[in-house]
Amino acid sequence: MKDDFNIVEFTKEFSTNCSKVQIKNFEKGETITTFLVNRSQFCILLSGTADLVKYDYNGNKIIAERFSQYSIFGEIFYNINTNNEFIVEAKEKCQVLLYSYDDINEKCKSNCKFHQTLVKYFPDIIISKITDLTSRIELLSRRTTRDKLLGYFDLLSKQYGKSFTLPFSVTELSNYLSVDRSSMSRELAVLKSEKFIEQDRRKIKLLY
Amino acid sequence: MKDDFNIVEFTKEFSTNCSKVQIKNFEKGETITTFLVNRSQFCILLSGTADLVKYDYNGNKIIAERFSQYSIFGEIFYNINTNNEFIVEAKEKCQVLLYSYDDINEKCKSNCKFHQTLVKYFPDIIISKITDLTSRIELLSRRTTRDKLLGYFDLLSKQYGKSFTLPFSVTELSNYLSVDRSSMSRELAVLKSEKFIEQDRRKIKLLY
């Protein structure tokens, strides 16, 4: 997201009384929304963390995306079909802005502040989402568990340096990387034995 | 992309004389652009087909994205780092609009038609790109080659029905699904022997 993106200005416009916009709170574990039918709704996560999850035929949980502050999500971004139910789960207390639209381009009649602000920041927000998605594709396209792990650690180290705490539990990380938990745990053990990393649960230290 | 998106109107505005916009032609096999440094350029494929490719540490080719008419691409959508060079390759004769910007939001001084049109259609174009990317994530998150193949065939069958020709060669498809070619070929043989599909090179028929 560009530096000149003004989060404060953006969020203070949410105190709109536009009828198509509502702000809701969710507790940890609650379902924020599902992508199953097209409800013409798109959402902005104002605070908290949430995962977009689905389950495959074998019952494996897949974390398709992880949302943090100012992430956007909604059915509009997914090709929905009956075989694929996606669920957005709150991982912690979340505040969510829900925007129901008839036409994403259409301003509401009152031309309220929210819509003006949305239009203004839409490009930045959405480009940020795309870079997230393309990074995720790059990660998932790696063939081995080892490469996925190291690729993910690389992303985190750009932000936090050589030592960091995973934003996922080990189990969740395996769902995010789409690999078996015990296999991933085994690969982590190999990386440790080869002195590539130090790891204790969520604490990671890169030794290269 | 929404029905009311008017491709004709959009493209006829390209005959702009805006200095920041140029249209170039590429022959099959040529490199359209690379993502290595941030050149503040974004591109629209006006005709043809192109792939965004990279090579992993083991020399495996990965097709990260496939672009067709009106796909957009550029460094702005990627977290570029020195380990990851992406190349956009023309798969056939391509016409490409290249737009160099200082600020994606800033209209050029002359407020030319191109920028007006871009601003107008930006939301639709970009939402379309996001649904492509999320579909791709769903595909790559599948754990087995079989599930990836069937998932990809599903996407194609929505568009073309039970019989279709792959937009990829078999080799390219394996790069797109990030699996070994011979393993994929073996899995295709299994699917054939189980009467799930008929296949001869690019020709696929789903029997379910």
Added chain:
DNA sequence: ATTTTTCTGTTGTTTTTGCAACAATTTTGT
């Protein structure tokens, strides 16, 4: 038209991953 190159399908072998089960530890809930 002929040669060269690329693509395709196949198969044996090795490596990696998934699956299942278990004990130990940590977290959560009451």
Added chain:
DNA sequence: ACAAAATTGTTGCAAAAACAACAGAAAAAT
């Protein structure tokens, strides 16, 4: 504070995928 539930690390075994090599077919180049 205690009990229950979830997470973690580990391992043996089975299944799947990667790797490698090869021959025949198709496509591209000359």
